[in-house]
Amino acid sequence: MKKQFAVIGLGRFGFSVAKTLADFDFEVLAIDSNEQRTQEASNVVTHVVQADSTDEEALRALGLRNFDVVVVAIGQDIQASILTTIIVKEIGVPKVVVKAQNELHGKVLKKVGADKVIYPERDMGMRVAHHLVSSNIIDYIELSDDYSIVEIAAAPAMIGKNLRQLDIRAKFGCNVMAVKNGDKMNIAPHAEDLIKEGDVLVVVGKNTDLQHFEVAFA
């Protein structure tokens, strides 16, 4: 059985989530209280309903109980976002993902039962800043507040050296988990493995240590 998704709030973020899921051929129920927003979405996703998500009866009538994942993408109206999250959790949706405006909003969402809180602007801002600091950074995944994984293209200073010579663990306190090259993935790199042109290092570490590492090879 394919997963069933619903997206509540069709602003820029919610619309993009709904459209991408539809592009993956998933059935998506998109809900917004605004008529124009629902009309725009109707060309893109399977089911679109104009409804106020703070109206519990309306959500129950839509059968939201049967959905695997509900994304609450109401940004500006924090009260509506919190109420909607409470209702959707009470209805019994197993996974509720909610977009938060700020840290305090995020804390409240966690308290009322959101399974995952996301901060799209904050996270995108971090990504862009990492790319600006080092053009070698390909991706950046936050593991917790303090730890992340970065994918970094091998800098010219790394090429032809092995991991022992680069001494990343001792110098920066970070760990090279894997080395990718095209489709090839070395998930247990040895100290003697040479870094080649086109390699991508997958490095895990504390954010502060990763920053030192990124800047050193920028």
Ligand code: ADP
């Ligand atoms: P973004 O920053 O992603 O564009 P917005 O906060 O501008 O997000 O958009 C949120 C969307 O959520 C809007 O389309 C708005 O009509 C919708 N929305 C706000 N409150 C409700 C509600 N109570 N029920 C349903 N949709 C809502």
